[in-house]
Amino acid sequence: MLGLGLIGGSLMRAAHQAGRQVFGYNRSIEGVAAARADGFDATAGLDDALRRAAQTDALIVLAVPVPALPQMLRHVSAVAPHCPLTDVTSVKGAVLDEVAEAGLLERFVGGHPMAGTAHSGWAAGEAGLFHHAAWVVSVDDHVDPAVWTEVMALALDCGAVVVPARSDEHDAAAATISHLPHLLAEALAATAGEVPLAFALAAGSFRDGTRVAATAPDLVRAMCEANAAQLLPVLDHALGLLTEARTHLTEHQSVADLVEAGHAARIRYERFARPEIVTVVIGEEGWRDELAAAGRAGGVIRSALPTRDSRG
Numbered sequence: 001m002l003g004l005g006l007i008g009g010s011l012m013r014a015a016h017q018a019g020r021q022v023f024g025y026n027r028s029i030e031g032v033a034a035a036r037a038d039g040f041d042a043t044a045g046l047d048d049a050l051r052r053a054a055q056t057d058a059l060i061v062l063a064v065p066v067p068a069l070p071q072m073l074r075h076v077s078a079v080a081p082h083c084p085l086t087d088v089t090s091v092k093g094a095v096l097d098e099v100a101e102a103g104l105l106e107r108f109v110g111g112h113p114m115a116g117t118a119h120s121g122w123a124a125g126e127a128g129l130f131h132h133a134a135w136v137v138s139v140d141d142h143v144d145p146a147v148w149t150e151v152m153a154l155a156l157d158c159g160a161v162v163v164p165a166r167s168d169e170h171d172a173a174a175a176t177i178s179h180l181p182h183l184l185a186e187a188l189a190a191t192a193g194e195v196p197l198a199f200a201l202a203a204g205s206f207r208d209g210t211r212v213a214a215t216a217p218d219l220v221r222a223m224c225e226a227n228a229a230q231l232l233p234v235l236d237h238a239l240g241l242l243t244e245a246r247t248h249l250t251e252h253q254s255v256a257d258l259v260e261a262g263h264a265a266r267i268r269y270e271r272f273a274r275p276e277i278v279t280v281v282i283g284e285e286g287w288r289d290e291l292a293a294a295g296r297a298g299g300v301i302r303s304a305l306p307t308r309d310s311r312g
């Protein structure tokens with residue numbers, strides 16, 4: 001595990017609880033000390049951890065923010081270039097570019113657990129963070145069936161359900177359901193911050209609508225800025241809806257269109273079915289396209305899919 005913050009630290013605990021052998025690197029000595037005090041195998045020596053990974057053919061998980069990736073990947077490329085590699089980053093296209101740049105694409109399968117809190121660091125982590133969460137595992141054209149199977153197994157061991165998706169489709173969806181909510185939460189919090197009495201009256205709507213604004217600003221910037229190409233059209237769409245609602249409110253004293261469209265979409269979301277993907281065999285011809293189509297339709301993997309090899 002490279003990075004023992006909220007996500008890497010939770011993953012380390014969850015993998016351990018699932019009976020896996022897990023060891024990790026963290027940049028700060030304090031993080032290493034905290035992980036060790038909880039009984040985990042952690043070091044501040046990046047190359048030591050990577051050498052050990054190379055010796056044991058460990059699955060390496062990148063659990064650092066996007067700006068730290070190029071430097072981390074340089075070390076992986078120098079010390080453990082043949083290990084299977086995955087990540088947990090909230091953007092997938094930008095990571096894919098960095099991994100390709102480092103020459104590590106062949107053994108890389110991107111991942112993104114859709115779980116988190118507004119807190120950071122080892123102390124914020126918990127083994128149960130991924131229970132029942134969706135965990136995106138990328139099915140881009142290059143992905144290797146054996147590495148894909150390993151990443152799927154890790155996500156399932158942590159109690160998550162796997163959503164197969166292409167990196168570009170993940171980024172468009174993540175812009176809508178994660179990065180846009182971050183910007184809207186910041187705008188909402190900043191707006192209320194200007195209004196006398198607002199904080200004194202704030203209750204559920206404000207708390208829920210601004211929850212993610214409590215996230216460390218660096219992390220929010222890292223994901224929104226790294227996904228700018230997908231975020232901009234989504235932001236334009238949301239601004240368009242708000243501008244239209246503003247016009248209708250001014251001219252007709254009504255916000256009916258926006259409220260009805262939003263309510264209908266929310267009800268559709270609540271009824272959204274998540275059928276289990278059971279028929280795909282990893283490694284068989286067309287498996288990546290089949291998985292991407294199933295994921296797009298709402299399908300999830302709840303227990304490990306067979307592989308071509310396991311089928312003989």
Ligand code: NAD
Nearest residue numbers: 003004005006007027063064065068089090116117120121
């Ligand atoms: P965190 O701040 O809790 O942990 C970040 C970790 O990265 C720490 O161990 C820190 O020491 C390390 N790090 C930062 N810069 C580094 C550098 N330059 N060199 C080496 N190590 C460095 O953050 P987190 O929430 O665990 O985020 C980690 C990743 O998980 C990010 O890529 C984020 O996009 C992704 N993610 C976060 C959430 C969430 O809700 N926070 C959810 C899903 C995925």
